[in-house]
Amino acid sequence: MSERVVQIISQSFFQxxxxxxxxxxxxxxxxxxxxxxxxxxxxxxxxxxxxVLKQFALxxxxxxxxxxxxxxxxxxxxxxxxxxxxxxxxxxxxxxFALNSGAYxxxxxxxxxLAVPKGQTEAAxxxxxxxxxxxxxxxxxxAFPIAFPPLFNSLIGMVxxxxxxxxxxxxxxxxxxxxxxxxxxxxxxLYLEAAAIYLIFCxxxxxxxxxxxxxxxxxxxxxxxxxxxxxxxxxxxxx
Amino acid sequence: xxxxxxxxxSFGNNHVLKGIDFKVNKGEVVAVLGPSGSGKTTLLRCISFxxxxxxxxxxxxxxHYDMADISKKEIHTLRMEMGFVFQNFNLFANKTAxxxxxxxxxxxxxxxxxxxxxxxxxxxxxxxxxxxxxxFPAQLSGGQQQRVAIARAIASNPRVVLFDEPTxxxxxxxxxxxxxxxxxLAEEGTTMVVVTHEMKFAENVANxxxxxxxxxxxxxxxxxxFFLHPQKERTRxxxxxxxxxx
Numbered sequence: 001m002s003e004r005v006v007q008i009i010s011q012s013f014f015q016x017x018x019x020x021x022x023x024x025x026x027x028x029x030x031x032x033x034x035x036x037x038x039x040x041x042x043x044x045x046x047x048x049x050x051x052v053l054k055q056f057a058l059x060x061x062x063x064x065x066x067x068x069x070x071x072x073x074x075x076x077x078x079x080x081x082x083x084x085x086x087x088x089x090x091x092x093x094x095x096x097f098a099l100n101s102g103a104y105x106x107x108x109x110x111x112x113x114l115a116v117p118k119g120q121t122e123a124a125x126x127x128x129x130x131x132x133x134x135x136x137x138x139x140x141x142x143a144f145p146i147a148f149p150p151l152f153n154s155l156i157g158m159v160x161x162x163x164x165x166x167x168x169x170x171x172x173x174x175x176x177x178x179x180x181x182x183x184x185x186x187x188x189x190l191y192l193e194a195a196a197i198y199l200i201f202c203x204x205x206x207x208x209x210x211x212x213x214x215x216x217x218x219x220x221x222x223x224x225x226x227x228x229x230x231x232x233x234x235x236x237x238x239x
Numbered sequence: 240x241x242x243x244x245x246x247x248x249s250f251g252n253n254h255v256l257k258g259i260d261f262k263v264n265k266g267e268v269v270a271v272l273g274p275s276g277s278g279k280t281t282l283l284r285c286i287s288f289x290x291x292x293x294x295x296x297x298x299x300x301x302x303h304y305d306m307a308d309i310s311k312k313e314i315h316t317l318r319m320e321m322g323f324v325f326q327n328f329n330l331f332a333n334k335t336a337x338x339x340x341x342x343x344x345x346x347x348x349x350x351x352x353x354x355x356x357x358x359x360x361x362x363x364x365x366x367x368x369x370x371x372x373x374x375f376p377a378q379l380s381g382g383q384q385q386r387v388a389i390a391r392a393i394a395s396n397p398r399v400v401l402f403d404e405p406t407x408x409x410x411x412x413x414x415x416x417x418x419x420x421x422x423x424l425a426e427e428g429t430t431m432v433v434v435t436h437e438m439k440f441a442e443n444v445a446n447x448x449x450x451x452x453x454x455x456x457x458x459x460x461x462x463x464x465f466f467l468h469p470q471k472e473r474t475r476x477x478x479x480x481x482x483x484x485x
Contacts, residue, residue: 119329122289126323128347141333
């Protein structure tokens, strides 16, 4: 490797990493959080069978799962201005990613809620809980650990999908790599570097997932508790 | 105190209840016996509105409703006065034994946390589960879970407690501990309806026995008479097969 290339790598690493931390990460976190709220809403109106809203959810999910994310980004950023709605690049990206992930995560949450045994709902109703109380206090707390791994999947997916925002002029990690590659004529090195940084982000998330799962008292649908802490408690008990 | 009349229920073409009249008096323990598929469980589920009867009426002390045409709010009112024990316990998996017992008190009846906790400890003590108050359902055996479920069902001091085959999911050793708890409740004067296959329990603890088959009540009598002098041929057959004696 020539000295020049080594120099480019060492100089560009932080130039790429900084927009990664300043843009890619906030873009992911804000979009994912908003998407989760949308997902919860879409899942709940389907499960509660709310007229009109349920049909809305189905159409929504159909649209956002059935069209490419890149096309959605273009519609929001380049298309909406012709309706008089002009958004800055970053908010346009946040809105699009949130809407898109909301559709996918709605299905994850819906399946997790349905995976909680029916008897839990019946028991809750019979001790006098309302539907809302049953959802909030009994069903959702049990659905969340079931939904957790696939939700994390979707979060990791979104970290990488944010690179699409470069196409609507958001200066994020990949945009920066593209700019430096154009200037230095070293696309191979620069894009490998960008890939490496995404890989670092996702590795951290993977470790975080493992750690959180261990912390979580994880209950599978058939009511078996698998938890490092619970097992520890049992072992203590036996002594 | 609790009476349902002319209850019909079918699932598609399967007519499960064909005009049941059923009644429990205050302080009484009624055992509902019968072969599988006779409609015992469905009757209990219709009384608690887990299933909606196609027609029928319910009289529960001061409440009188049409079972097929009853609002959610009215169902809620009735349920607040009932306890229900499931075959497979259905303890809230995300809550400890203590929290399971407290849930209906705190969330549905707005009892203060401190009072509910005190009451829940009393109830767990009553079913011999006080030392497991902090355990999650998955950390308890089936018999222990069912005892907690009974504590949960009686915590609000309901006017009637409905038991849906409470020991059918338990092995024989664990069955005993649950039946003992139920026997104690009966002796305290709790009004109970028990759908069961436990003949000895029905004979020794129940005041009255209702025998169902094919969606009808075939025979109904005091427990003593029912087992000593069954009136109907079908009842005699059933008892012969289940107890090996008549």
